Each structure stands twice: as C-alpha cells, then as structure tokens.
Amino acid sequence: xxxxxxxxxxxxxxxxxxxxxxxxxxxxxxxxxxxxxxxxxxxxxxxxxxxxxxxxxxxxxxxxxxxxxxxxxxxxxxxxxxxxxxxxxxxxxxxxxxxxxxxxxxxxxxxxxxxxxxxxxxxxxxxxxxxxxxxxxxxxxxxxxxxxxxxxxxxxxxxxxxxxxxxxxxxxxxxxxxxxxxxxxxxxxxxxxxxxxxxxxxxxxxxxxxxxxxxxxxxxxxxxxxxxxxxxxxxxxxxxxxxxxxxxxxxxxxxxxxxxxxxxxxxxxxxxxxxxxxxxxxxxxxxxxxxxxxxxxxxxxxxxxxxxxxxxxxxxxxxxxxxxxxxxxxxxxxxxxxxxxxxxxxxxxxxxxxxxxxxxxxxxxxxxxxxxxxxxxxxxxxxxxxxxxxxxxxxxxxxxxxxxxxxxxxxxxxxxxxxxxxxxxxxxxxxxxxxxxxxxxxxxxxxxxxxxxxxxxxxxxxxxxxxxxxxxxxxxxxxxxxxxxxxxxxxxxxxxxxxxx
Amino acid sequence: xxxxxxxxxxxxxxxxxxxxxxxxxxxxxxxxxxxxxxxxxxxxxxxxxxxxxxxxxxxxxxxxxxxxxxxxxxxxxxxxxxxxxxxxxxxxxxxxxxxxxxxxxxxxxxxxxxxxxxxxxxxxxxxxxxxxxxxxxxxxxxxxxxxxxxxxxxxxxxxxxxxxxxxxxxxxxxxxxxxxxxxxxxxxxxxxxxxxxxxxxxxxxxxxxxxxxxxxxxxxxxxxxxxxxxxxxxxxxxxxxxxxxxxxxxxxxxxxxxxxxxxxxxxxxxxxxxxxxxxxxxxxxxxxxxxxxxxxxxxxxxxxxxxxxxxxxxxxxxxxxxxxxxxxxxxxxxxxxxxxxxxxxxxxxxxxxxxxxxxxxxxxxxxxxxxxxxxxxxxxxxxxxxxxxxxxxxxxxxxxxxxxxxxxxxxxxxxx
Numbered sequence: 001x002x003x004x005x006x007x008x009x010x011x012x013x014x015x016x017x018x019x020x021x022x023x024x025x026x027x028x029x030x031x032x033x034x035x036x037x038x039x040x041x042x043x044x045x046x047x048x049x050x051x052x053x054x055x056x057x058x059x060x061x062x063x064x065x066x067x068x069x070x071x072x073x074x075x076x077x078x079x080x081x082x083x084x085x086x087x088x089x090x091x092x093x094x095x096x097x098x099x100x101x102x103x104x105x106x107x108x109x110x111x112x113x114x115x116x117x118x119x120x121x122x123x124x125x126x127x128x129x130x131x132x133x134x135x136x137x138x139x140x141x142x143x144x145x146x147x148x149x150x151x152x153x154x155x156x157x158x159x160x161x162x163x164x165x166x167x168x169x170x171x172x173x174x175x176x177x178x179x180x181x182x183x184x185x186x187x188x189x190x191x192x193x194x195x196x197x198x199x200x201x202x203x204x205x206x207x208x209x210x211x212x213x214x215x216x217x218x219x220x221x222x223x224x225x226x227x228x229x230x231x232x233x234x235x236x237x238x239x240x241x242x243x244x245x246x247x248x249x250x251x252x253x254x255x256x257x258x259x260x261x262x263x264x265x266x267x268x269x270x271x272x273x274x275x276x277x278x279x280x281x282x283x284x285x286x287x288x289x290x291x292x293x294x295x296x297x298x299x300x301x302x303x304x305x306x307x308x309x310x311x312x313x314x315x316x317x318x319x320x321x322x323x324x325x326x327x328x329x330x331x332x333x334x335x336x337x338x339x340x341x342x343x344x345x346x347x348x349x350x351x352x353x354x355x356x357x358x359x360x361x362x363x364x365x366x367x368x369x370x371x372x373x374x375x376x377x378x379x380x381x382x383x384x385x386x387x388x389x390x391x392x393x394x395x396x397x398x399x400x401x402x403x404x405x406x407x408x409x410x411x412x413x414x415x416x417x418x419x420x421x422x423x424x425x426x427x428x429x430x431x432x433x434x435x436x437x438x439x440x441x442x443x444x445x446x447x448x449x450x451x452x453x454x455x456x457x458x459x460x461x462x463x464x465x466x467x468x469x470x471x472x473x474x475x476x477x478x479x480x481x482x483x484x485x486x487x488x489x490x491x492x493x494x495x496x497x498x499x500x501x
Numbered sequence: 502x503x504x505x506x507x508x509x510x511x512x513x514x515x516x517x518x519x520x521x522x523x524x525x526x527x528x529x530x531x532x533x534x535x536x537x538x539x540x541x542x543x544x545x546x547x548x549x550x551x552x553x554x555x556x557x558x559x560x561x562x563x564x565x566x567x568x569x570x571x572x573x574x575x576x577x578x579x580x581x582x583x584x585x586x587x588x589x590x591x592x593x594x595x596x597x598x599x600x601x602x603x604x605x606x607x608x609x610x611x612x613x614x615x616x617x618x619x620x621x622x623x624x625x626x627x628x629x630x631x632x633x634x635x636x637x638x639x640x641x642x643x644x645x646x647x648x649x650x651x652x653x654x655x656x657x658x659x660x661x662x663x664x665x666x667x668x669x670x671x672x673x674x675x676x677x678x679x680x681x682x683x684x685x686x687x688x689x690x691x692x693x694x695x696x697x698x699x700x701x702x703x704x705x706x707x708x709x710x711x712x713x714x715x716x717x718x719x720x721x722x723x724x725x726x727x728x729x730x731x732x733x734x735x736x737x738x739x740x741x742x743x744x745x746x747x748x749x750x751x752x753x754x755x756x757x758x759x760x761x762x763x764x765x766x767x768x769x770x771x772x773x774x775x776x777x778x779x780x781x782x783x784x785x786x787x788x789x790x791x792x793x794x795x796x797x798x799x800x801x802x803x804x805x806x807x808x809x810x811x812x813x814x815x816x817x818x819x820x821x822x823x824x825x826x827x828x829x830x831x832x833x834x835x836x837x838x839x840x841x842x843x844x845x846x847x848x849x850x851x852x853x854x855x856x857x858x859x860x861x862x863x864x865x866x867x868x869x870x871x872x873x874x875x876x877x878x879x880x881x882x883x884x885x886x887x888x889x890x891x892x893x894x895x896x897x898x899x900x901x902x903x904x905x906x907x908x909x910x911x912x913x914x915x916x917x
Contacts (some may be wrong), residue, residue: 021584038718
C-alpha cells in the first residue's frame, strides 16, 4: 500500500515535473490576396474639352483652335484730282454749277462719305472793274456739315487760294447708293453790274486725297490684309499621341465675323510644320474656289467648313500650323456697302481631326518617370516580410486599340529604356484590342521575385512607362460613349513571412 | 512551479465553464454531491448537514482551487510549436487538426473566506472567478495561411469572451426528515441553503459580428464589431434545495436543485463598451490613410441582472469495505458563465489504504463541450484537521504532456 501512496504522490508531482518550453514565436509564411484595382478607364475621361472633344455621336476629335483678325483699317482714301477748275459768277444771277468729281485712279465709287481728312481750295478772282460793291456767296451742295448744311462761303472781295478743311464734312446723302460723280455748287451774287454780267471767277482745287472714316459706295478691288501674329497655332498632342497614330482626315471650321457691310473674298494658305517637314495648302472650297464671306455678319458669323486637302496637312501630325498670306478682297461682286475705319474681320477657326486613324508600330515613352515614395516602415516590412508578390489582372477592353505596356523600374530617375544599366527590371502587360479580344482577357501574371522586391526597400522607386501599340491594318475609330472603356480588375497575391511581429 | 504557472496562463481564456463549488470536488472530478459534509454540504447538498455533533471550521484561503484548460492544445503540442523556428505546411495542418471547430479556453478560481458548521447548520463565505472565451477557427486559419478564402463570417457563438467574479455568504440548514414517507420507503433527508451574492465584476459579450470578404468586384471589406457589457458592484441571491436518502446502509442517492431564484444584479456601475473596426471596398489603387474606420464607444447603460439559471444534479454513492464509489449527473438549464446546458456524468472512487490517508480518483466523462477530466487526490486526516491535495487532468488520463488543462485543489479544515 505504501507503494501505491508513493505512486500517487508521483502522479501528483508529474505535472510539476513536466517541461514547459518558454514561448517563442516561430516563423511562418502566409499567402494574402489583396484587392488591387477595379476601375473603369473611360475614353471620355480623356476628353478635356480643350484638345480632345467629342461630337454628338461620341466620336472623339483632336482639336485645336485659333483666331484671325484683319489689320486695323486705314480710312478709305479717294483722289478726286480737281485742279484749278474755274467757274464764272454772273452778277445778280443765282445758278447751280457742277465740278466733275472723278475717281479715275481709285477702285472705289463714293456714294456717301464722312471725311477723316482732306481739304478743298477756293479762289475768287478776275473781279469786274465796274462791279462796285459786290457780293458772291456759294454753297457746295454735295458737301455738308454734320447738321446737313451745305458748305457755305461768302466773298466781298477778291481772294487768293483759300484752304477749306473738310474734316467732319460729309459727301453725299447717307444710305443713298447713287454714286457721286460731281460736286454741285450754287452761286448767289450781287453787284453794280447789269444782271447777267460776269462778275468774277471762282476756282476750285482738290489736290490731296480725301480720306473717309466712313465710306459708302462700291469697290472694284479693295484688299484688306490679316495680321500675321494672330494666325499661328501650336498643337499639343496629349499623351504624345502624334508619335503613335496617323490621323486619316480632318477639317477646319471657320466662323467669320465681318463688321463691314461688304461681302468679300477670303484668300489664304495653311502652312503646317512638323520638324523639318512643311506643307502649305491653299484655303479653297471643295470646288477649288475661294471662300466668300457674307456682309455684316457680326451677330451671325459666316461658318465655313474647310476640308479640301486638309488631310494632307493633318497627316504629318503637325505641331505648328500657320494661316499665312491672308487677305479679304472687296470686289465688284460685293455691291453697295459701308466700311468704317474701325471695321475688322475676325475669324475663329477650329482644326478638328476625328480619332479615325492608323496605329503605327511605334512606342510612346512617357516623359517623366513616376516616383513612388516608400516609408521607412514599409521598406522594412517589404525587406523583411515580403517573400514574393504577383499581380493577377484581367481586363475588358472595349476600345479597338491594343497595346503592350512596359514598366521600367529603377531606383533612380534617369531611366533610359535603351540602357539596361539604368533600370533594374522590366514588367510587361499586353492588352488586346476589342476587335481581337471582345471578352475579358486574363492578363499575364506579373510576378515580383524577392530580388525584384528588394528594389522596394529603397526610399524611392521610379517607374517609367512605355506603351507599344499594335499596328492596325485598317482605320480605327475611337468613341467616348458610356460603353467605351477599359475595365481592369486585379489583385495582389503576396507571400509574407510572419516574423518579428 | 514557474513552468506550471506558465502553462496555466497559456490555458487561461475562453471556453464552457465548469462549475467548481469547492476545492475538494477537484479530488473526485465533481462527483461529490453525496461525499460533501460539514461546510461543503452548504454548496453541494445541504441535506447532508447532519447532527453528528462535530464542528468544522474553514480558514481563509484554506480551500482553494484553480483550473485552466483549453479544447485544443496539450502541453506536448504547445512545446512543439513554441520550439519551432519555422512552421511548415505539416505543422500548420497539425495545429489546425488540434483546433477542431475553434479554440476555446476557460479558467476558474475559487477560494474560501471562512466557514463554520455545527450540528445541522453551516455558514460560509467564498470567492469565485470565472473566465471563458472562444476564438473561431477561421481566425487561426487566417493567421496561419492568410486569407485564402473569399469570405469569412464570424458570430458570437464562435468568438466571445466573458468573465464573472463574486463572493457569497451562504447559510444552510439540513438533516430534515421528510414526513409522510410510507414504509418501506427509506427516510429522505432534506436541506436547503441560501446565498447572498456580492458581485465584483461581470463582463460578457453581448454582440459579436464579423466578416471579411475579398473579391475582385468589391475589393476587401471587413467589419469586426463587438459589444461588451460590463458591470461593477452587484448584489444577488441564489438558493439550493437538496434531498438524499440512505436507501441501504451502503447505498445513497440524492438530488439537488441549485441556483433557485438565482440572480446577480449589477447596479453600481454598468456600461456597454462598443468597439468596431471596418473597412469597405478597399483596393490598393485607391487606398489612403483612412481606409479603415475605428470606432470606440463607452456608454452608460441601465443596471442589469445576470441570471443564474437552475442546475439539477443527481447522484448515487455506494460504500464498500475498501472503497466508496459515486456517480453524479449534472445538467444546467441554460448555457452561462457558471452553468452548462449539456449534461455531464462524473464517476469517482475513494480508498483508505491507511487509516489517516485517503486516496481519490475521479473521472468526468467527455461531452460535446468538455473533454474528459481525470482527478487524482490524496488527503490526510488527524483528529482535528483534514487536508489534501489533488490534481485534475484534461483530455488525458494522466496529468502530463497530453493534458489540455489542469486543476489543482488544496483543502484544509479544522474539525472537532
């Protein structure tokens, strides 16, 4: 029995004799699935309403726009060339005489004008010796002041040439389209001579041009030049698209606002430049004729759509477009009209190139690398705990463009994709176009080995993207509707080592 | 001993709680209803308070028991894992095989404050503490393997925590013979006890909801929400009614109903601690510093009452010349921190190899919640005192490396 007691005591003490190890956390590996992305990338997000726009059918357009304006107009100048024209004045006789108002050297025919500058010279001479006390009054009926009173002069003695400043005087009658071919002068006189005797001679001379700040009449050929500085366009292609695509066609919408009440002919050239390549095409309609601008269209601009040969221009993917040698010509077809020296012709024009293009087999290299900052805490975690990581991605591409994306990783920002010494490793993802891959595409599993992950134990990692588009055999059209997107889903599959928690 | 304490700490935690009224019941794996006498009958069956002329006294801390166990890890497994440098696939499989359905841990402690019994009356006081909790198996899987599944759901039944501490002052009277028992039915003794309970603190999980989902469409979403109800300072009551009968001079049977009208009302300070952490539709591509929301709220709540649901115990005991064997069946009416709604059968035997030395052995058979428990004890008797020491092993016949828990009981009393 004593043995049994001793045995029981031994059992009681057994537990106390058990060895219990000190707790220490072992190391083990776990696999984590971490959602990475579930995003729709809409084409419409590219629409910035500045360089990329859409039309009513959601077709995407590359666009750029600019303004064109004529020079400040000079007053219309006429050269009537009236030289010492003498008219007799008969005593006691009221009569209207005419002076020819020629425009032999001008292409303009005046019907009404408001004088900006000019003068008429008048001389009264050859007074009859027996005239006694005499009086001569004359009214130039064709020329009136602002109140409508004819130019009135009064003489009681002979005078040499007297200059009359015509500034603020008007020629003719406003809005009367009858051309002025002569000046009508009414004479009134009195003297001691018998009625009907020649009392004196009055001479007229207009030797300098008369400038009108408001001109009404007709032109046979009057040219107005556009300013050069306002007609240059810098084209900025978003995302360097010009390197990868060749646009198939384009057109230019021009809205012309003409303040003159003359219609006119529009003449000019588009000059497109890309590097050393230059192309110049005349601005002509589809029939090869010059465009004609309607008269007085300030509130209702004339809209022109210019398509002729514009494709030639846009297909060089110009980075600079000029509209050169622009002039507006008022001609006989313009008819009767009005022009002021403040009038201008403005044009706002938009170059529109639909995203209908051929994809070239070329690469787009993003200019600036993306910098990824990694905190010290995460650097340590990645270095210590992350064994490997993989990106599992799938995509639904509703855009008829496929591309391969190359990501160049480095720990410095001077990544030269042609120099492997400047980057650590490359990862590639290829996305087929909707034409060849209409359903979800499982993208290649991107694995990051532990050695590649070591790069992320640095404070900064740089990533430079290069996109290589699939060459297209046919024209590709890009729309920006609600169904035009690339949908990417993905997750990170990471193996982590649990230690030193 | 340091290692022993370490193992106890390891086992501390969350699991179905086993009632542990007194230290000496450890000796018999709780098959103790008809064995208790004196002060202990106050807690086990007041009908056993008898007019045998003895006086018994409990001293503070003289009757103390502690217990800690879990449902998954034995000492051998524990030693294995804490000594590994690296856990390989086979190690993870081994660990998860051990954790069947979830990790459940529990720990109890009880100690005497004072006790006095004379004739058929006893008055005593003791202190008790219960701690239990559970952790869903999926949490362990995530910890070991990562989030390999697309969806995880967590509910309160799998993940929870509760703890309760209180003292009692119990007064019991017994040894009443039930009248009107016809011959030849043997006499039936009856007794009762009432306990005034003083709550120290109570914490229990009112709500626990959690989910983790991971999908390509919705990203990573997670929500873990727990509401803990806490009470500090409380008063309560419970009663016990007991019957037993000596059917033959060697055979006894008894029945008790414990926790009659039992409650513990918490009113000094009561509050609800709400903790919620959530993240919704998280993708690495749009992650930011505020990708998760953490909310903690502590609100005062109305006083509340912790119920002490009734617990029925049936027992039988046979006295042989060389041994006394007994069987107890206990069944609570509700699952709480102190009662189990699943019945447990315990068997025990005691021997007297020497006049002054007693040996005891007991086994509590396993059920869906509790592993098998096996007790070994030894006690020594003198004319005026009685003391003993017992150890109980969980899920192992012998206490050792295969045990998933351990109980230690120490008792001593004075009798004259």
